[in-house]
Amino acid sequence: MDCRLWTHVYASKSIKSTSAGRRNCGPYGFKKGEAIVFDNETFLLQDNIAAKHKFAAKDFALGDPVTMYGVLVGKAMLPISRGGLISTANLKHAASDYSGRTKQYTWTPPDVSKWQNRTFNGYLRPDGKVGTANYWLFVPTVFCENRNLEVIKDALTRELGYAKSQKYQNQTRQLVELYKQSGSAEAVANTDFKLFTEKLETKRVFENIDGIKFLTHQGGCGGTRQDSEILSKLLVGYMDHPNVAGVTILSLGCQHLQYDQMQQHIRERNPNFNKPVYFYEQQTSQSEEHLLGEAIKQTFIGLIEANKQTRQPAPLSKLVLGVKCGGSDGFSGISANPALGYAADLVVALGGSVLLAEFPELNGVEQELVDRSVDDETANKFIRLMKGYSAQAQAVGSGFDMNPSPGNIKDGLITDAIKSAGAAKKGGTAPVADVLDYTEPVRKPGLSLVCTPGNDVEATTGKAGSGANVIVFTTGLGTPTGNPVCPVVKISTNTKLAQRMADIIDLDTGDIITGEATIESKGEEILEFCIKVASGEVTPKAVQLGQDDFIPWKRGVSL
Known part of the structure; x- marks a missing residue:
């Protein structure tokens, strides 16, 4: 070859x-x-x-x-x-130890003159945030309501035009017919899959509503009270997300996570929160049928109002870019991650915000990030969160050194520090303006570090919960991960992956490896693609495929 x-x-x-x-x-x-x-x-x-x-x-x-x-x-x-x-x-x-700031950091921002007057078309919210999409959100306070959410999902998504392709249902239907006719497994095995690629053509009832999303989870009761409190803050982060127009909440009634707790967290997070929120509690309802019928009817009325919102021009300073890598390989640190890092620097230079998370994958580069912090308070918060996380892992016989997966190791990332050295590059070179604990909202323009695990879905879940309105996810092996409310752009580190898994990859940085492109040129291409996504002009593959992955972190040991 x-x-x-x-x-x-x-x-x-x-x-x-x-x-x-x-x-x-x-x-x-x-x-x-x-x-x-x-x-x-x-x-x-x-x-x-x-x-x-x-x-x-x-x-x-x-x-x-x-x-x-x-x-x-x-x-x-x-x-x-x-x-x-x-x-x-x-x-x-092995990784170096770290302590407080050792030097003053100076940064020369990249030239952003060509984007200085650019805008994207987003949904302007009354509190000043801007959405890159317009979703209605269903939230259960407890896992007991997951089944009811599934019933509502089945009732709403197809009839309102949000169902995905029915090709697999069509495949199953035709396989059943073939089996009935032949009674033979051999006949089924010899059937060409291409017969079953029919797509579902539907038209949205509400043209300005991008989808109805359902945050099913396994929490809300049965764990510690701390688990419920953290889950409440995370769910509130999604309710407050600029891509969410309104919320319907289903509660059982007797669970740890109570609605008044969520209301308190809403007030603490955003005193100007004014989205419609419809709350239904099953244990005080007439019946399950009545509960679901009322939730569907009221939500439909809410969708009529939310559909009146339209996209309007917004400055690029309203972009909140979450940067993530997963299924990484030996090329991640020299192609996709530094290219994304350059795009991140462009966003910061334009007055926007960038969220870099995955604390176990910053192991070994801590001192660099400490020295890039804008002040001692920011640096010390990062040190406290990082050391606390590491100590918690070690207390149960684990550690950051156990982070690399078999796939990482097979493709060249053989220690956590090697993985981290390349992973950190996706955050660019800007000063660290802020450090956020899990579920804390983005507060400042510039680069913020967000405490999450390296786990792909837990990390993207956390970044969206902190307010990312676009997430860019680099991968060398191929990772089918998305988010319910935040569009996720998938970037390959190598062209072979982009060609083999074209159904999940949006952009390819393999031409950096071959010398046909530069980190800077690909970084600019990533920014341009993000502007199109934020404007609704391009739908990322993760959104097309319905990759609505949502896993809350219970603050246990997850790497």
């Missing part, structure tokens, strides 16, 4: 990349015995080096520190020869 491959070089300096040019690569990126020339140095490879993996740029003795991107990412467990493969067999996780 003819291909262009890159490799990473370890040394006591930042990671670098070099192209092997066109070659017959076989199953390896580079073969043992090849000479790689980089930066006027020649490296004779001692092992086969798979694509996305790394080789040593110097000899390492047992216990020597190994650095990448200028930070400590591990220690040698065995001697490693210059040109030798870096692997889980010879490298263990």
Whole structure:
């Protein structure tokens, strides 16, 4: 197979990349015995080096520190020869300690003159926030109401024009008919799947309502009171989200999470909250049938009013960009993440906000983020949250070093510090303007750090709960993740993935790897795509596929 491959070089300096040019690569990126020339140095490879993996740029003795991107990412467990493969067999996780600010950070923003007078078409809310979509939200206070929400979902989504393609239902129907006719499993097995790609053509009843969303969850009762309080704040964050026009709440009645608790959290979060909220409690209702019928009727009336809202021009400073990576690979830190980081810097320079979360995947770059903090209060809050999270994980026999998944390791991210060094790049280089605990709303323009797990859905759930109105998600392996109220843009680190999983990928940064594009040019392309998404001109694949993933974090140990 003819291909262009890159490799990473370890040394006591930042990671670098070099192209092997066109070659017959076989199953390896580079073969043992090849000479790689980089930066006027020649490296004779001692092992086969798979694509996305790394080789040593110097000899390492047992216990020597190994650095990448200028930070400590591990220690040698065995001697490693210059040109030798870096692997889980010879490298263990290590990260530098961190403390308070050690220097004053200065930042030169990128040139944003070409976007200075640009706008996006969003939904202007009375409290000053701007939505990139217009949804009606159903919220259960407790898992006992999930079934009732499913009944309402079945009743509303198809009739109002929000049902997704029926091709799988059509497939099942035709398989049933085929089986009835033939009585044969062989006949079914030999049927071409292409027969079943019929799409459902529906027209929305409410043209200005982008969808009706349902936040089913497993909480609200049976756990600790702290669990219910955190869930309440998260649900309130979604109710207060600029992409939400109105809310219908279903409650059982006897659960820990009470509606008056949610009302208190609404007042604390946003004293100017004025969206319509319809509340129904099953244990005080005449019957389940009456409860559901009234909820559907009142919601329909609410949708009539919400449909009167239309998109209006808004400055790009109203963008709240959540940045996320998942299913990461060895290319993440040199293509998609730095490109997204450049887009994030553009948003900050335009007066917008950027949310960088996933605290377990900032392990090893803490001191850099501390030093980028605008003041000691911000830095100290990050330190407190980070150390508390780490201690909680260690207390149950885990730790940040256990974060990389088998897929990460297979594709070159063999320690958490290696993963973190690349993951942090999606936040760009702007000063850290604020630090938010889980469920806290975005308060300031600029870059904010948000305390969430690295878990893909828990992290995106948390970012939307803090107010992100567009989330950009980079992936090297392919991750089918979205969010109920916030559009999620999916970016691949490599072109093979973009071609293989074109149904979930919106943008490809693989041309950075091949040298056909720059980090800056792709960052600008990402920003332009986000403006179109925020204006409703482009619908991301995650939204098209109905990837409405929602998992609250119970503040237990989740990496």
